[in-house]
Amino acid sequence: MHLMNKMAEYKCFNCGKIVKSDTVKKRVRCPYCGSKILFKPRTVNVKVKAE
Ligand SMILES: [Zn+2]
Incomplete structure (x- = not known):
């Protein structure tokens, strides 16, 4: 798996x-x-359904 959080965003409290x-x-x-x-x-977790 190569899922880097390059586009990670933070939110100011x-x-x-x-x-x-x-x-x-x-x-x-x-x-x-x-x-x-x-x-x-x-x-948000994107769930991919394999049917
Ligand atoms: Zn701020």
């Missing part, structure tokens, strides 16, 4: 804006409001 993981890599901080509380919203 304070302003609710989406912060790219690329930004977080350098500094864990919301670029919009400066909040340091970011959380990772759960990604």
Whole structure:
């Protein structure tokens, strides 16, 4: 499996804006409001049905 979280996104707990993981890599901080509380919203699991 090669499922990297390259496109991972974080959400600012304070302003609710989406912060790219690329930004977080350098500094864990919301670029919009400066909040340091970011959380990772759960990604929806896409279920593939093989019938
Ligand atoms: Zn923010």
